[in-house]
Structures are given as structure tokens and as C-alpha cells.
Amino acid sequence: MADKTILVVDDVQHYRDRIKHSLSSLGCKIDEADDGLAAWKLVESNNYDVIISDYRMPEKDGFWLLNQINEHLKHRPPFYFCTSFAMYDSDAYRIGAQGYFAKDEIELLAKFVSLHVDREQRYEKTQAKSSGVLPRFDERQANL
Secondary structure (H helix, E strand, O other): OOOOEEEEEOOOHHHHHHHHHHHHHHOOEEEEEOOHHHHHHHHHHOOOOEEEEOOOOOOOOHHHHHHHHHHHOOOOOOEEEEEOOOOOHHHHHHOOOOEEEEHHHHHHHHHHHHHHHHHHHHHHHHHHHOOOOOOOHHHHHHOO
């Protein structure tokens, strides 16, 4: 998984450290930013496989960051909120997040990210072995 890159965005260093520690077993490269504006600058120049962001931050918040990603990027990496802000799950999904986790659920967040990264790597290995074109669904079923 060393070829995967994750961006962790939070204005509190302690929480960035906790999230990075929880993800360290994945072997991914982890970048960090302390607000949405700093994160956007990183997103513009890097291709992240996953982004984890706090919701409320100074300068620009996680909502602003996700909107920038939705408006300006073709490739939208999975985006998870990890926040202590009382936000309804439906709000997170409505604006395009793949998940919402409270800051006391960092270990659960790490499991979700691990599953996503594992799934992406399996897909990439399958693509590398194939001719680059996946068969239609009915053809795959016939080969079972």
C-alpha cells in the first residue's frame, strides 16, 4: 500500500497525529494540512487516494474543501469527515462525503480507510492483468 497517499486535514495537531497513528499500519504516505485552504493547495498538486478532514477549521473549513474538490476535480477521492462538530450523517453524504466519523471513532475510520485502500489495490491488480477492458457483467457471470 506504499503507493497510496492519504491527506489528513485538521486544525488540531493532536487529532492529526491520532489519525496518522491509526493509519500507520497501512503503509501509506500520509500528508497533512491544518485547514481547508492549505489542504486545497496540496490537493491541487497531488493525487490523493483518500482525504480525511475535520469539519470546522479556521480560514476554510472541510465543507469548503469538499466543495472545491467537487467543483474542480475530475477524480474525486473518497472524502471522510472526522469531527467533533455535531453534524448529521445525511449532511455529510448530501455534500458528497463517503462517511462521517466522530473524533472518538478514529479506529473505526481507520478500518473504513483500510477497506477502501485494499479494494482499490485489488481492482488495480485486476486491471493490470486484464487487457484494460472489463467484460460486460453478463460475460463475467457466464465464466463463473
